[in-house]
Amino acid sequence: MSFPWAKHYEPKFALTKWVDERLPLPRLVYNAVGAGYPVPRNLNYFWNFGVLAGAALAAQIVTGIVLAMHYAANGGVAFDSVEHIMRDVNAGWFLRYAHANGASMFFIVVYIHIFRGLYYGSYKAPREIVWLLGVVIFLLMMATAFMGYVLPWGQMSFWGAQVITGFFSAIPIVGDTIRVWLLGGYAPDDAALNRFFSLHYLLPFVIAAVIVLHIWALHIPGSNNPTGVDVKGEQDTVPFHPYYTAKDGFGLGIFLVLFAFLIFFAPNYLGHPDNYIPANPLATPAHIVPEWYFWPFYAILRAFTSDFILPAKLWGVLAMFGSIVLLFFLPWLDSSPVRSTNYRPLYRIFFWVLVADVLVLGYCGGSPAEPAYVIVSQIAAAYYFAHFLVILPIVSRMERPRPLPNSITEAVLAKHGGTSPTETAMSGSVLTAE
Template structure:
């Protein structure tokens, strides 16, 4: 523990003392999420989204395990097995809708969590490892979600697998071999369905393991905070419990209210109607699109239309993967000593431009590839890379940040119109 003033666990009852002496689990829980873990006193509700991501993952694992008991990973009956879950399994419709919409809720929470990290500079030293493990979790989420989208074996599932895996064939020499290896054949069929089902079932547990590492890495330097100022002493912190367990409890309650509203009132709103049509290799949908949470990256993929040295298709694949991988280098691209955008006025402007840019990419990713949309996508994709590779490094060197508060306590008291009391 990096906080010398953190309280140590002392069992109050004979049973907890007996357990703690033989298996220090109560002590571990107390130190990780209890009164023994001091947290900055100024965290806002954007810090709830880490807990919400854990809640969303738990829902996905529980509903996924039950759905796996009824799903058949066979191209001939996969679609029918999903209909069987919806119509014949007790509460099957609820489990299926909770799992499908749970993926969307998971990505909403994680995208907000990433945006908070970008705004408040949570990727900066000494929390680089926390950020890097977060990017690994995001990559695993994307792989898991893509494989899950294939499993219902509807039209969009089949053709999504066909198109996305087809992009691997753009890689010179080994591309087609990689594609055949991924699919287990020359087109999506039983082999691909079995592979995707196995990995889709396995990867959430891998994500859970990396989340444990993510939290472990976070506990070493402690949580960041909206000011970006490091904790100066005990006066800057409060115990995680009961202060932030109560605050997180409110966030979880709101999360599940929104989640329930989506399941019960708009369960198909975020899906695609073509996925209620059985997969047909002889009938190509008019407009093949992935799930909404992939649309910005799909727009980057589609933005390359001209061969230049390398085929346009290969440029698109490299750009799509590069748009995520460059996140690994962000802690070193941004060299500003100030973390929070609250004290970086120029960076804050470009942050909001980036958010608008990502929404533009999402629109283009789901829109028809007419000339206007292609141009918008190319401009938005160019800005996305320029933001991280050019703008952020330049701003971090040229910007004049606002003065930082001397401590978290000073910032909190100033916010409420009070003045810090000098130490006696």
């Protein structure tokens, strides 16, 4: 979408003019995050989380590069190399804790970002490509995080790799071959560590490249907004800078405070104590569990306990991957012309039920595989798929949305007790006539 009222970049100095004529990088930055990029004037703080996700990725890349200088991807010394980083490398403890907890902060931010998109309909036309690229980023994040979890080579690292890669063997005919190819052998060992380390180092840069495409795709139609109403004119927008750079800066400050609190006061709160025990292939932990951000999908994986046509193990693998692949089809599963859930009272109920359902799945995924938790996981997993495949298509066709505002400006002025531009113009005409 082009904005004819957007400010155009004009270099003020001879040097910047010379650079811009030969490499228009200043113009690109200005049009992407400066006054040359108009955005809806009613964006709330939930729109901060895209920038926060970028900041979290930058922190992961910087700390990861330094950690890679001291890490040894060898089963005999991997655990000791991590201990060396913690004890002997200058500020190594800080880098390691920042990297480990940064992954958790990254997922927290991205999960809020995803549910914001679900609530405000950011996956709907004309932003389908933005959403699809976002799901690709999420998949790459999950792969990167899983491989990173294996690298410390503690008890949970080893057995997590053993169990999760073992599920690939459920795939008929090619499953065992895929697992051997992933691990470089028949069990997690040096070859697996080398594979996971190289991919864990590479994939963040792939994520960064897809994020560039994600932002590029976003700038074509422009940002969505809480009303879901399209931009009607200049009065509906404000320049990204300084309005939203200041707002994002405030959000980033809050993010860094929480991040610092986690690093300095609760660095191991989101980790598992068994990972401070060196990997032992002969001692299976009582309760094998992945990192917390995988728990909802792990619960779906474990929800299948009986063979039906296909082995239960294969059903679990298909359901786990299907729960994410399903998100690719969301723009076409929801046929409602209204984007924002603020104007969809019936769907709003089911949205919050979905949020509760995902939280229940997360709790069950982090709990032991006992009958009570498995039964709850089965119910919650069934609802998860029913929400997207049954409830959402039906509700989008039968519900009666509330009336939408005529413009973003009208919604903003109504919220703050002002008058619409039309009313203001009419008042001015009456005064002129008098």
